[in-house]
Amino acid sequence: MTQLIGTEVRKTYPVLEMSCAACAVSVESILKHTPGVSNATVNYANQSASVQFNPRTVSQEALQQAVRSMGYDLVIDDEDPLQIQQEAQQRQYEQLKARTIGAIALSVPVVILGMFFMDWAYTPWISLLLSAPVVFWLGRSYFINAWKQGRHGRANMDTLVALSTGIAFLFSAFNTVYPQFWHHRGQMPHVYYEAAAVVVAFISLGKLLEERAKSNTSSAIRQLMNRQPKTVHRLESDGTEREVPVTDVQVGDWLSVRPGEQIPVDGLVETGESYVDESMISGEPVPVAKTAGAALFAGTINQKGSFRMRATKVGNDTMLAHIVRMVQEAQGSKAPVQQLVDKIAGVFVPVVMGIALLTFAVWLLAGDAHAPGGNAFAQALLTSVTVLVIACPCALGLATPTAIMVGIGKGAEHNILIKDAESLELGQRVDAVVLDKTGTITQGKPVVTDFVWLGHRPDVDHLNAVLASLEAQSEHPLAEAVVEHVKEAGVRPGAVVLTQFESLTGRGAKGTVEGETYWIGNDRLMREQGLNTSTAEGQAAQLRQQAKTVVYFADQTQLLALIAIADPIKPTSAAAIRTLQQRGISVHLLTGDNPETAAAVAQAVGINEFTAEAMPNDKGQFIKALQAQGKVVAMVGDGINDAQALAQADVSLAMGKGSDIAMDVAKMTLLTSDLNSVPKALLLSKRTVQTIRQNLFWAFVYNLIGIPIAAGVLYPAFGFLLNPMMAGAAMALSSVSVVTNSLRLRSLRL
Template sequence: MTALKRINLPVEGMTCASCVRRVENAIRKLPDVKEVSVNLATESAEVSLVPSAEMTPVVEAIRKAGYDVPASVVDLEIEGMTCASCVRRVEKALNDVPGVSAASVNLASERAHVEGLGTLPAGALIAAVRKAGYQARLVTKAADAGTENRDRHLAALRRDAIVAAILTAPVFVLEMGSHLFMSFHHWLAMTFGQQTIYVISFLLATLVQFGPGLRFYRHGIPALLRLAPDMNSLVAIGSTAAWAYSTVATFFPQLMPAGTANVYFESAAVIVTLVLFGRYLEARAKGQAGDAIRKLLDLSPRTARVARDGTFVDVPVDEVMAGDMLEARPGERIAVDGTVLDGHSHIDESMISGEPIPVEKREGSALLAGTINGQGSLRYRATKVGAETLLAQIVRMVEQAQGAKLPIQSLLDRVTAVFVPVVIGVALLTFVAWMLAGPENAFGVALVHAVSVLIIACPCAMGLATPASIMVATGRAAEMGILFRRGEALQTLKDARTVALDKTGTLTKGHPELTDLIPLPGFERDEILRLTASAEARSEHPVAAAIVMAATGQRLALSPATDFHTETGLGIVATVDGHAVLVGADRFMTGRGIDPAALRDEAARAGEAGRTPLYVAIDGRLAALVCVSDPVKETTPDAIRRLHDLGLGVAMLTGDNSRTAQAVAGPLGIDTVVAEVLPGGKVDAIREIAGRAGPVVFVGDGINDAPALAEASVGLAIGTGTDIAIESADVVLMSGDLQGVARAIAVSKATMRNIAQNLFWAFAYNIVLIPVAAGAFSGLTGWTLSPMLAAGAMAMSSVFVLANAMRLKQLK
């Protein structure tokens, strides 16, 4: 199956869940689109296309739907161009980079001006120019383009809200002051005259309506004309109705029935002002919800000390290439992923793994971009740069998880698809009902209630309820070393009933040691160890590594193995110095016609002690028993207790024999043990447990356990800080600490609880206040809701939802 091309585009102009649905539908109609997910909180669209598809139709579809995809610009300084052919070559290289819409190269200034959609990858642009045979560097290192767009949008909202508030304040004081204080009302009437006050209110309200409030018309009216009204449409209709009615009452009162020429300029102006302030607070909160990504991006240093012509010089980190030699001085951040060439230090990797204890580094140790060097000085070779570094992979994972759409969102999508049209219908019914009820000033009363319904029912809180919580939770989880590769795991993980664990590398340290070698008569111990280690040197299994380490530790000279063959989960076959060597479990030996009875008792005792026994046969004869022990991690007992405290059953799935498995599982209090199972058998075991006890979470090392990770309801891969590209896992635990499993489940439960609170608030708010706004209770209790209060309540509902989501940042 051909891999899909994934693009992530920022989308401007979305204000509610209806906007999300509209953008998704517009993109989904394109023939080359396979998957699309639009996120209101991140204001972005993640689209999966066939490899040959272009991005332009997607952008056009978004813009045709009434929204915008902001452009970004990168300027590069180009070295090595000599003629027009060079210019064309560089332009072609830049235009071939995904996301670039136009590239212009100037030979005289030796500059390239690149325009694109979304955030242009500066590293990819520089690499493309280098591949074409030239050198490039950024003229200016722009900050994250998404952050710049958010800051610009936030500044515009703040400006418009302040201007609207300044213009609205006199209107509000004139109208409400007259209602509250009769003496003030009489003074105004005697000093200025009622008509003059109405004209002043008209002028100020008009400035608000068509100044700061113009943004509602720009987005709301086109949406209304497309018969796809959104939140902007509701605000535009509501505020315009109040303003237009008041304008007629002010200048053409003779056109209105007697006693109905009232003005509501303060309602029109306050609606616009409060909605703008609500959006400003919402935009601020959404920016804070995405702090995790910005913090991760800030971990990467801007410059690196790279060896150039025999000396170390500071260069932009984008210019570092794999194979370069770099230097890390005390206290500096590691610039790119690499391997230590010389030096000794301790590195703070807590920002990657969540583990606070610095890690010792010496020659051959792996270094990760963004981590902090301690007191020593290191020289290291760059192995991964740019988008290939672990930090870049983490950022991509968090971004993908933050943009994910949980299963619960599908229900909300169906609700919001009809919500705004229904609200407009309810507002019309409210208007008609009050007109038929025929109270004094029926038209004015009907208008006020209809406008209140339009304003109170804006579904912005619904659209933010789920994505805001996901953004904050996945960011907080990343700070704890828990990476949700698939956002859906946030919802499914909380339903787990059993946690199934691989043994080696998960419960244990994954670095076994050779504890015993018991030779049979006629065989020499050192020669058995030498031949066995020579054969196992071709294997990648941790047990093989322990045997090889023991042999090299005794300075035994290993020989190259030929005819090497492995039978997964059973053993290996190889030829060493003309000897046929077999190493494996008892069933492996039996299958090869070798009787392990002579050493079965020793194997049983080793198994009961928690060691892994393996038989060695040389030239068809049973030669020895080797025993390997993999110590249980210090944090494992407490982790198992925490899982039990959460009410979860714990199972261990291992290829070890039953005695060894029980020796490990017993002291830990593990409920279910499935031993002597091959990798494929773990899948069957997970299915059996799921059928009996409910959803199963499987925790493994992400390499040999790929089928089991994929089969489980949620697969959690234990990472080691560098082994992160684990495609079969839903969640990656960056540290080797099994307590991360309980933390991940706690994050899931807290997130879904937070989402439930948000949804309750969003729906309860509409269900309760729409009837109040419509005046359904005014005759019985006197309860009613003016358009001004409706606008304030609507704005605060979104702020409440975002503030509630922000509480997840404090998750422990």
């Protein structure tokens, strides 16, 4: 994805080979220090880098080379980078799986020999032969990556693994080949092959489980991406159909869509008709009828009919691509708490290495009398290795991004698209919600709510036909609502012939049918024609009190009907507002409509505070005023006039059926345009932040407790020392527990 920012561009690239949060910090650091790059952020959980750079100063190839020098890789292929990343991750997963199985298979006999046959003369040699391939072949990636990091003066989790397993193995190999060194000093030549082998096996198993868990959190993106077909049937200039890749489709191409196929790109129906399942966009399970001129969206599913369509948006411009992009950006963004975690991860590894050296020095200086078995050097080595193993920062690095990814995926399941992690974190603090009226609380489309015939009308069918023909010619925005209402009564425009038509701006319209003149418009027009409206004034006033627009229909001598038109309130709006208020959140109505309509809508949905006739700038100032009171404000809107307020709000939510500008500005998009999604989004935010806090608590507590125990702090009082093998198991389980806790969000009921 590319975004222009002045003379610079911002692109998101998949990153390969990252194995921990410290890896992400290293990649981010090298990118930031690359000449021509003004900013870069790397997300470990999403395995992506967002880079803002000047393409005149630095090329994509240079960025890739910089990342490769650290032992990682940057996918710069513009054709289909996500597909390349997915394939690479799948290969990496399969390789990791094979290495893990191999490491476990070779480690088990080493453990058995070390536990039950430790006094057998051949045990050290067999263990050496079995553990060597585990440490240096199946675990070679840790040494390779540690070396590449070390060349740049950096250290990460791979550094810890390489140091701990390498030192344990070499120490054991020395004791196996030259046991006399210890025998001459009256000591036993202990070996720790099982520790080195099992650490590699456990860490590999933990990585395998993490990779699988991370792939589960990204399932929403893959499902969205799979909604677009790979090939389409394009109509050629000679009238024939040709199957071509969807990437070859251009704007203006004619495509053939058959029953059961997915719509390949956004477009318009040209010929034919069908029903299309648009639940992906609207959330509604009922298929939508599509005839000539109807809009189509990529990823939706054609039902039984077939039609030909013309492409209007292709590639990254389609709504489906827009949805995928928003989810990807959200999963790649960092919550403010994650920025703190990244800083900690950047210094964590060097600190742990310092603690390991201090542990070694303390045990060495403590003297032989205080060491188990009377060997201070061996015990100093063992405890320092244990510190290095148990301190791997996987759990810390996964604490925030996995929860964010699962939370965003959960939102996508409920048609809530979250554009960045910050809004997901801020949502749980919202204590004031500001709602636009039209298209947010209401349907956003005027419809006829009341149709009252005045007096006995035996010729209703004829009058309906006249009304339909008259309004079909009108350009008034409410005319379409009348036409639609008459159509529902079974009458279509054109059933009678208008011999004369005149639009009366600001008042209505008139037309002639079979020599008779008819009028439709407001009460001013009726009075101008000398028609008496007093007989219907009571009914008209009652309708106006309900925030409905009253239209009169008359012939040359009398009023024929009253027509009430309104933008109806969505069925779920009142319940959603009540839910927010029950949670202690104040709800405000902010609209550019007149005070009477605003009051009627506010009363109908239970809002006590409303502001009418608000211009776009007024809406932005209203949000600022609430924020000045210390409120954390969420703004919900759908129009261009809401854009300023959406940008000003702490958390902004746009209706999916609203304007593109509103959706671009807002941090969240409610695809179904259902107001019930607002309390769902805020609840999701609360649960996600709770999960992050739980993850961080356990990750920090784990290291605060585990590192001192590994260093031997309990030995003077209790004689307890942690074995490196158990430290490796605990480290792997801590990472898995954090990911598993994050995945619990998937079962959250919103």
